[in-house]
Amino acid sequence: MSTTVERPAGTTGTEPPGPGPALRRAGDWARRAPLLPALVFMIIVTQLPFLFTLVISFMNWNAYYPDERGFAGIDNFRRVLTDVTTRDAIIVTIVMTVAVVLASLVLGLLIALLLDRAFLGRGIVRTMMITPFLVVPVAAALVWKHALYNPEYGLLNGVLTGLFGANAPQPDWITVMPLTAVIISLIWQWTPFMMLIILAGLQSKPHDVIEAARIDGCNTWQIFRHMTFPHLRQYLELGGLLGAIYVVQNFDAVFVITSGGLGTANLPYTIYQIFYNAQDYGRASAAGVVVVIGTIIIATFALRTVSSLFSEEGSR
Secondary structure, eight states: OOOOOOOOTTOOSOOOOOOOHHHHHHHHHHHHGGGHHHHHHHIIIIIHHHHHHHHHHTEEOBTTOGGGOEEOTTHHHHHHHHOHHHHHHHHHHHHHHHHHHHHHHHHHHHHHHHHTSOOTTHHHHHHHHHHHHHSOHHHHHHIIIIIISOTTTOHHHHHHHHHHOTTSOOOOHHHHSHHHHHHHHHHHHHHHHHHHHHHHHHHTSOHHHHHHHHHTTOOHHHHIIIIIHHHHHHHHHHHHHHHHHHHHTOOHHIIIIITTTTTTOOHHHHHHIIIIISOBHHHHHHHHHHHHHHHHHHHHHHHHHHHHHHHHHHHO
């Protein structure tokens, strides 16, 4: 009695057998092996320092009192969250971040809408608008402190003198509005970043649908409100989240313009003071861990926004 073996449809019975599990694993390792040095390097550079910081944050470690070094539990975190100076620094950090991100988004949106139009020399204007973001942060802060805010030879007081004559007021801008002075310098630096992200969103909008809306009689405001702005929502979210990640960690502008005085000390500058002035490594590490946790939370939302953008682009 003979038996026949049925073959799957579409096969001829001459196909070579597929690779075995061992061969597949070897192929997977062959593809991943070139990435291992980079992975090891990233772990050494990023994760090991954070691990050491996390360990130190649970220790009572002050260089002025070397004999009292030991395990402190969550005492450093409690001191960070209950200390008046640290709480004020957290408030300043939140205010600075929200003000810079919102103002940069609004200005970036307006500039992107202008640069999205066709006009002579648009490429040159785009390059010039990006320039502030390419300036080294310390150099940008020095420019604002000395070239613009200086009460004796600064540009702002020079403009006031040119407009109102020799009797024009000559305020010391940093003393009069210290936190606002820092925020304005950061807005100037981060507006081009927001503009780039929003401009990329504007260039990916469906032009055929917008032209159809114009033919149907929609005006510019209606198109922006019901079509352009909803399309830019995720780009605005991405710009706000990425900007918040970097502005939360800002140190250069505060250090250079005000040296943390006059109520402008944010959390990174306070960590610097705790570490280098008070020599309290445990409390400084705990404050750093708090900043990292907040940054990770923001970065999580940023990654979700990026994933949704890629999903939309892939579905088109």
